[in-house]
Amino acid sequence: MRKVQKGDRVKVIAGNDKGKEGEVLSVDPKNNRVVVENVNFRLKHQGRTQQQKEPGIIEREEPIDISNVMPICPSCNEPTRIGFDEVAGDKVRVCKKCEGVLE
Ligand SMILES: [Zn+2]
Numbered sequence: 752m753r754k755v756q757k758g759d760r761v762k763v764i765a766g767n768d769k770g771k772e773g774e775v776l777s778v779d780p781k782n783n784r785v786v787v788e789n790v791n792f793r794l795k796h797q798g799r800t801q802q803q804k805e806p807g808i809i810e811r812e813e814p815i816d817i818s819n820v821m822p823i824c825p826s827c828n829e830p831t832r833i834g835f836d837e838v839a840g841d842k843v844r845v846c847k848k849c850e851g852v853l854e
Pocket residue numbers: 824825826827828829831846847848849850851
């Protein structure tokens with residue numbers, strides 16, 4: 752189990768997008784990178800495709816380092832450090848501030 756998972760709300764704590772918040776769209780555990788909604792937008796040139804009549808520029812999120820984000824605890828609504836605990840034999844993530852369980 753990782754500290755940051757797909758679907759988490761996270762706050763960016765370092766880098767160009769410091770202070771932004773968004774949902775984790777994907778996690779790349781191998782490279783310790785995450786893609787966060789509305790964070791690290793980069794313009795990409797895209798050629799003409801079947802679906803798209805106009806060739807042009809699309810905006811999309813690029814991965815950022817996982818250490819640059821902090822999960823936002825749904826209980827206390829704050830970016831927080833994550834600990835691990837066991838509930839009924841299942842490993843769960845807990846907020847180190849309020850000890851609430853992150854789903
Ligand atoms: Zn909390």
